[in-house]
């Protein structure tokens with residue numbers, strides 16, 4: 001039985017907690033994905049991926065429920081998006097990891113379903129190491145090679161486009177809508193390749209909230225992406241289990 005908190009009760013967890021080496025914490029968002037998929041896309045993908053990884057790794061890995069709000073300030077010009085401030089989100093991550101660590105699991109891997117959260121993961125990981133000696137890691141589960149000939153253009157990809165929609169179809173197809181539309185891309189500093197600021201996704205990137213052309217997405221590509229990412233992450237988790245932090249904390 002895979003260790004997945006959503007399906008476990010207290011006696012079941014008590015029996016195996018001593019065998020757990022790494023906790024998985026999926027981190028998603030509540031943000032718009034244009035017409036192509038729902039507000040739950042990032043949370044659903046991260047959660048489904050963490051569960052699939054737990055299925056593969058037996059009692060070494062315990063999958064926690066997802067954090068379903070994230071850092072989505074760049075999508076706030078679209079109705080329905082919710083954002084936490086970077087410092088709030090880092091604190092949420094910190095508190096979750098400290099709680100998990102109290103029960104004997106000192107290595108925590110954030111499974112990132114929304115790239116905007118990375119800054120908070122990094123901030124939390126540094127704080128956790130400095131303040132508590134807890135080792136936190138983060139990893140996405142995107143895979144460009146498995147997409148074969150479907151590589152989206154280089155400057156902006158991975159949001160409600162063929163890349164992300166395929167990934168969603170492979171992990172949690174219930175969040176994808178039947179009608180797909182291409183993005184209405186904007187000409188801006190961002191789309192010309194300069195990313196050193198806090199852009200508005202709506203006015204600087206895509207007027208309808210999606211990138212590129214999701215009509216090219218498919219479940220077949222998504223399943224290949226999932227398989228490739230699972231193989232990669234399985235090895236990473238084994239390396240995390242073997243990792244010894246030699247720093248003085």
Ligand SMILES: [Zn+2]
Pocket residue numbers: 033041042113114158159160164
């Ligand atoms: Zn997304």
